Amino acid sequence: MKTYFVDSFTNEKFKGNPAAVCLPNRELDITTMQSIAAEIGFSETAFIKQIKDNTYSIRFFTPKIEIPLCGHATLASSKIIFDTTLFDTIKFINCNNIELFIEKVGTKIKMQFPVYETExxxxxxxxxxxxxxSKIANKRYSPINKIILIEIESAIELANLAPDFTALINSYTGINGALVTAISDNENFDFQYRYFWPWAGTNEDPVTGGVQTFLTKYWATKLNKTKLNAYQSSSRTGSMSTELLQDKVFILGEAVTVLEGEFIL
Known part of the structure; x- marks a missing residue:
């Protein structure tokens, strides 16, 4: 099975968020895909299969579970398709039959995702x-994503967080992750964030695009602007631009391929 490793939301190798992109030439059952994702060990592994022309099915697996949406693995998959075909647009269909529209914009890739409410x-x-x-500024919950959003007042505190993951996973049940965010102290960005999800994936996701389904609207409402620049202050770091347009969010980012090989099944 042709397999690629791609660093997403960065233009530098070994930065951003690594994702595996698998192109199976036959149908794989869920158990096999889950085992492959666990073997690779990245926060997400994507399995893509061409349906017709520029339309592909896409499925995402963490080392623990299948999830319906993933920003950086979608970006990684798009990078591989654009680099290996003549397409400049792609339509992905996920496990919930949600259509994700992707287009190539110069050296960047623009992804259209749905917008979800928080409560x-x-x-x-x-x-x-x-x-x-030390102190919470606001707290919300995304029921579709099963993610708790916590806003704090300091981007410095955000960057310096060092969670106790054993205590964290025992502090709450029934969620996929906890996202901590703060207004940026860097003039090039509007907000910063980190995403911890030992319940469903790895301890920390280095750069997370899927959370923009609710995080962009949160900050767009708070800052009264629809175009934003986001920075994920994890150890690998990464960034993206987002735009809120009614019930859609557009995510713009770059990706770098670092490995091409064959996974032996």
Whole structure:
């Protein structure tokens, strides 16, 4: 099975978020795909298969579970298709039959994702302590994504968070992750964030595009602007531009291929 490793949301190798892109030449069952994702060990592995012309099915697996949407693995998959075909647009169809429209814009890739609402929620003190947060500015919950959003006041504190992941995973059940965000202290960006998800994937996702389904609207409403620049202050770092347009969010980013090979099945 042709397999690629791609660093997403960066133009530098070994930065951004690594994703595996697999192109199976036959149908694979869920157990096999899950085993492959666990073997590779990246936060996400994408399996793509051409349906017709520039339309592809796409499925995403963490080392633990299948998830319906993933920004950086979609970006990685798009990078491979654009580099190996003559297409300049792509339509992906995910496991929930959601259509993701992708286009090539110069050296960057523009992805169209749906927008999801957030609602008020309570965050237990155990989770706050496990994350190492001193003070919360706001808290929301994305029910479709099963992600808790926590805003704090300092981008410096955000960058310096060192969660106790054992305590974190024991502080809450029934969610996929906890996203911590703050207004940026860098004039080139509007907001910064980090995403911790030991419940469903790895301890920390280096750069996360899928959370923009609700995070872009959160900051667009707060900052009263529809075009934003985001920075993920993980150890690998990464960035993207987003634009809110009614019920859609456009995510613009770059990616770098670092490995091409064959996965032996």
């Amino acid at each position: 008020e929620t309570e965050v237990p003190q155990k989770m706050i302590d496990a994350l190492g947060i």
